[in-house]
Amino acid sequence: xIHRRSLLTGAAALAATPLLPMRALSAGIxxxxxxxxxxxxxxxxxxxxxxxxWSYGGTVPGxxxxxxxxxxxxxxxxxxxTEPTTLHWHGIRIDNAMDGVPGVTQDAVPPGGDFxxxxxxxxxxxxxxxxxxxxxxxxxxGLQGPLIVEESDAPDVDREEVLVLDDxxxxxxxxxxxxxxxxxxxxxxxRIGNIAVTNGSFNKTLSVKxxxxxxxxxxxxxxAKIFALELQGLEGWIVALDGMPLETPQPITETLLLGSxxxxxxxxxxxxxxxxxxxxxxYEGDETFSQVLFNVKGQASGARRGAPVPLPSNPDMGVTGLxxxxxxxxxxxxxxxxxxxxxxxxxxxxxxxxxxxxxxFWAMNGxxxxxxxxxxxxxxxxxxxVVMQNDTMFPHAMHLHGHHFREVLPGGxxxxxxxxxxxxxxxxxxxxxxxHNPGDWVFHCHMLTHAAAGMMTRVKVLx
Ligand code: C2O
Ligand code: CU
Numbered sequence: 508x509i510h511r512r513s514l515l516t517g518a519a520a521l522a523a524t525p526l527l528p529m530r531a532l533s534a535g536i537x538x539x540x541x542x543x544x545x546x547x548x549x550x551x552x553x554x555x556x557x558x559x560x561w562s563y564g565g566t567v568p569g570x571x572x573x574x575x576x577x578x579x580x581x582x583x584x585x586x587x588x589t590e591p592t593t594l595h596w597h598g599i600r601i602d603n604a605m606d607g608v609p610g611v612t613q614d615a616v617p618p619g620g621d622f623x624x625x626x627x628x629x630x631x632x633x634x635x636x637x638x639x640x641x642x643x644x645x646x647x648x649g650l651q652g653p654l655i656v657e658e659s660d661a662p663d664v665d666r667e668e669v670l671v672l673d674d675x676x677x678x679x680x681x682x683x684x685x686x687x688x689x690x691x692x693x694x695x696x697x698r699i700g701n702i703a704v705t706n707g708s709f710n711k712t713l714s715v716k717x718x719x720x721x722x723x724x725x726x727x728x729x730x731a732k733i734f735a736l737e738l739q740g741l742e743g744w745i746v747a748l749d750g751m752p753l754e755t756p757q758p759i760t761e762t763l764l765l766g767s768x769x770x771x772x773x774x775x776x777x778x779x780x781x782x783x784x785x786x787x788x789x790y791e792g793d794e795t796f797s798q799v800l801f802n803v804k805g806q807a808s809g810a811r812r813g814a815p816v817p818l819p820s821n822p823d824m825g826v827t828g829l830x831x832x833x834x835x836x837x838x839x840x841x842x843x844x845x846x847x848x849x850x851x852x853x854x855x856x857x858x859x860x861x862x863x864x865x866x867x868f869w870a871m872n873g874x875x876x877x878x879x880x881x882x883x884x885x886x887x888x889x890x891x892x893v894v895m896q897n898d899t900m901f902p903h904a905m906h907l908h909g910h911h912f913r914e915v916l917p918g919g920x921x922x923x924x925x926x927x928x929x930x931x932x933x934x935x936x937x938x939x940x941x942x943h944n945p946g947d948w949v950f951h952c953h954m955l956t957h958a959a960a961g962m963m964t965r966v967k968v969l970x
Contacts, residue, residue, distance in 0.1 A: 541570065541594070543638070543650060544587035548707060550675055555682035558675070560649035561588055567707040568671040568728060569636075569652025576631040576656050576821075584622045591615035594624055595639035596654060597768060598750045598911075598926045602626050603946025606908055607639045610877075611947050611965065615640045630821040631658040632750025633669075633724040633770045643730060643955035644687045647676070647698060651728045660819050662746070664774060665807060667722040668713060670787070670799060672765065674700030674729045694843045694868040696901050697731025697767075697954035703789065705799050712800045717781045718807040722746075723773040727765040731954040733902060733929065734765040736798065740785025743775030744815060751911055751924035752818035762790065766904035766929030768953040774815045779803045824924055826913045826939050828890040833942075835883040835893045837950075841869035841961060842899040850875050850961075862961070869899070869952075869961035881967040882950060885942035891966070892939045900932040903957060907966070908948040912940035927953055945970040 546565040547557040563569030574580055584594045593615050595607035605626040609615035616622045637651035653669050676685045676698060692698040705711035715721065721741075727734050744756035745763070749770050756774065765771060779785040785801040840847040846859035850870035857875070862868065867875045872882065885891050892915060895905060906927040914922030915937040930936050945968045952962035 539581050539583055540585050541582045542585040542587055543592050546649075550702065550704065550707060550709070551677055551682040552709065558677060558682055558684060560684070561645060562649040563652050567649040567651075568673070569650070571652060571669060572636065572654045574628055574656055576628060576659055578628050578656075579625065580628055581623065581625045584616055584624060586616045586618055586620050589618050590645075591617050591640055592645060592650065593622070593639045594636055596624070596626070596634065596636050597906075598632070598634040598770070599626070599654070600629055600909060600911070600944055603909065603944070603948070606946070606948070608908070608949050609640045611949060628656050630750060631656045631819070632747060632752075632821070633726060633772055634750050635726055635728060635770070637728070641959075643698065643959045646728070646955055647687070647730050648684055653724070653726055655724065656750075658819050662722060662774065662815060662818060663812070664720045664722040666719070667724065669706075669724045669726070670711070671706050671726045671728055672703070672734050672798065673707075673727075674703045674732045676700040677702055690866065692956045693866055693960040694863070697956050699732050700729065703732070703796070703798065710800070711798070712802060714804055715777045715785070715801045716805045716807040717777050717779065717803050718809070718811055719777045720807075720812060721775050721777070723775060723787075724770070725765060725773065726770045727767055729767055730956065731767055733767070734798070735790040736763045736765065737788045737790065738775060738786075739788050740777065740779030740783065740801065740803070741775040741787075742778050743773050745771055746774050746815060746818050747772035748923050749911065749925045749927060751824065752820050753923055754817060754820070756815050756817060758814075764929060766902070766927060766953070767955070768904055768906055768927045769925070769929065772818070776811055777801065777803060777807075781806050823943065824911065826890065826921060826941055828941075829892065829915065829939055832890040832892040832939060833883060833885055835891065836872070837882065837893055837895045837964070838872050838898065839869070839896065839903065839962065840898045842901050843868070844900050845898070852876065867961045869957055871962055871964050874964070875961040877949070877963045877965065881947070882964045884967045884969065886969055887942060887945050889942050890939060891942050892937060894935060894937045895928075895930065896935040897930050897932060902929060902931045902954075903962065904929050904953040905950070906953040907938075907940070907950045909944040909946060909968075910940045910942065910948065912938040915939050942966070942968040944968055
């Protein structure tokens with residue numbers, strides 16, 4: 508007791524020192540700086556050495572950024588890596604100049620350089636930030652982190668957990684991140700890891716109470732892995748997808764699939780017994796793993812609550828005018844097994860084998876990689892519909908920058924707002940969005956080796 512009291516006295520004395528400049532307390536760290544640098548963390552189980560990573564703030568995932576809806580976010584990216592890099596703010600309906608796409612919205616920041624990102628946060632929700640340069644390598648090395656924008660009206664939960672789901676491919680001999688030259692990763696289902704993690708840990712464990720109500724913000728930041736998730740000892744609802752609230756919370760009754768870059772906000776109640784365990788379960792084929800273990804210790808006061816009310820909706824999200832929409836098609840082909848007959852690459856027509864020699868395996872509308880002409884040019888405020896036809900054997904997670912879209916469902920209805928749509932081999936799906944945000948917006952597969960091997964286009968919204 509005495510020891511504790513003397514510590515408290517010491518802390519109080521320090522806080523009361525009148526002339527101590529704030530600077531000295533924060534040891535010169537500018538809170539507005541996000542430094543991309545090498546670091547070392549323990550990812551592999553004990554017995555393996557630490558893994559060298561590239562990260563923001565020395566951890567994987569990088570420093571959590573938390574702000575309030577309507578805030579302005581300012582971060583100076585400082586590049587302490589040996590390669591150029593940029594920051595992309597995934598899912599934010601952002602000012603185009605701040606979108607972080609090298610060659611489209613800015614030049615990549617060279618080693619030793621910096622870039623000030625400064626933009627409004629119009630929407631509350633679960634977002635993330637990551638490198639958009641050589642992203643199949645830079646994101647896999649750890650250059651990504653969560654960006655949480657809080658609602659002004661917080662939901663009624665006891666606590667919140669941000670759970671960043673990811674995977675790493677580690678060399679089994681050294682525990683270091685394995686190399687990036689594997690052609691299979693570019694031509695098949697993408698770079699899949701050999702260790703799945705939550706917040707950088709392969710055995711993430713949380714302590715909870717029975718009947719506690721949690722908000723779980725799930726993010727899939729993996730290069731290509733599709734997380735197939737179920738709850739055990741937890742019951743709840745999906746309340747938001749890709750940051751955007753659902754009009755009605757949806758009870759979780761089946762497997763939740765999260766493709767690369769997708770997010771889901773859940774509100775769950777701990778139903779497992781006091782002294783027992785609950786899990787966020789991950790499926791790999793027929794096998795199940797505990798992605799997150801919840802140790803149930805104690806009991807929350809009060810009875811179990813009913814269904815949560817929807818999260819407050821974000822502004823101007825209506826998708827109307829479908830009948831008079833600008834219509835477009837995106838034909839996706841390529842990949843192992845099927846390839847493509849011919850496609851345009853660097854201004855000339857090539858066959859699949861020739862494209863493969865330069866590590867390109869995919870084509871969209873007969874073009875390998877970013878075309879000079881945008882897929883479509885929309886007037887500001889125009890409604891756009893795009894039919895995406897996946898003529899490959901592989902799943903793809905199609906992501907549009909600067910906008911959220913809804914799926915036009917075969918029955919005629921509209922799906923939830925999303926920024927990334929997971930589609931499977933041979934599927935054809937249609938999306939619709941209002942082109943409200945002027946600029947050049949890339950539209951690409953978020954399986955990052957696919958994006959690097961041809962699956963990248965862009966849409967233009969006139970000012
Ligand atoms: Cu998450 Cu083009 O990005
Ligand atoms: Cu893909």
